[in-house]
Amino acid sequence: LLKLQPDISWANYGGDGGELIAATVTLGLPHPPGYPTYVWLGKLFSLLPLLPIARLFHLFSALLAAASAATVTATMGNGNMRTALLAGLLVATAPLVWGQAVIAEVYTLNLLVVSLWLYWWWRRPQASGWLGFWAGLSLTTHLTSLLLVPLTFWRVPRAQWGRLGGAILLGLTPYLTVPWLGRPGSLISWGEPQTISGFASLISGRLYQHQVLALPPAEWLLRLGAWWPILLAHGILLGWFLLPWVWRQTPPENRPPILALSLAGLAYLGYAFLYDSADAIVFALPAIPLLSIPLTTVWQRWPRAAWMLPLLAVTLNFSYPPIKGQSVEPNNLRAVTVPILDKLPADTLVTTPGDPTIFTLWYFQLAEKQRPDLIIVDQNLFGFDWYRARLQRHYPELRGLGVNDWPAFLAANETERAVCAIALASDQPLFCPNLSDVAP
Known part of the structure; x- marks a missing residue:
């Protein structure tokens, strides 16, 4: 909380923050896919008496990130409590998470909903109703959650797929408010959501689909070089390089879900890497809780070393200029x-x-x-x-x-x-x- 951006800022790829805040407080429709869940929850939060309003939304992001870490802790809470706390702390202190937690953006809300989905997927997959609901709701917070849909159906017996599908549709219901949020009188609105084609175009993010998997191969090395410090930091903290070792140490009956989460996390990373946009790295945010589950089981074998990881993460965060409270240009x-x-x-x-x-x-x-x-x-x-x-x-x-x-x-x-x-x-x-x- 001490490191929240004090005012409206472009720090940490937060250039969309001004539009998100303005659209939320006026109950309008921000850029595709419209983010209706963020708008409605943000509108409720904006009623709190805190100025400037930008700082209020930065607080909103911080609380969402904290709730995400708590949810990951609860996900691992049926075993060793130290392991559970470690999993939550690794999410909370990850530099990429912290960077989004101090600005106004949609990604920490998506992180929370994905973490809730992960809780039900990992601990209570038989509760297909809740699992489907969180899968559907996650799609209203960011379209990258489509990567979770195959895992959702894979985890549930085929006999429950009908109930699961209905729950997913229930989670998608915030999209039904998009035509009203984009009403003719809205001060901010994108597209023509009152028409069937306009509605489909907006919620599918058609405006940005040309950027999906579109990074030119000539830029791959440049992006890898630009992302390397962040990828290295998260790799050290979460031990992603230990995935093969995790596989060998996992009992055979637990290997399928471990493999599924690992592949989903890597899919998020691959999608972000190949997305042709300067801020694409934030799309990899959900990979952190997904990979924290299988990898925390490794770090618990070295408890003393494991508890140094959150401290290392905090050190990295405070050495990263935007997280120290400095903003990108223009400085203020x-x-x-x-x-x-x-x-x-x-x-x-x-x-x-x-x-x-x-x-x-x-x-x-x-x-x-x-x-x-x-x-x-x-x-x-x-x-x-x-x-x-x-x-x-x-x-x-x-x-x-x-x-x-x-x-x-x-x-x-x-x-x-x-x-x-x-x-x-x-x-x-x-x-x-x-x-x-x-x-x-």
């Missing part, structure tokens, strides 16, 4: 953004070059209600028909929204109002070509 988003917003003329048309700038501005305007008079339009989103249609409904005074022609749109509106471009990651974050009295 509030110090950069608020003065820019304050100097803009009334009713300015503000253009942005894509996320995370648009997400940060949504946070200040919608979550903190700063400068509600500004009209914020994103150049990347402008290419989507649904986005221009939504702009037309919210701002009927805007011109040039009928077609995807960005220069024509700017030209059509610059005679009616000031037009300024904000790019928070740029050396010149503010550019107002027709306003000489607004300094960059």
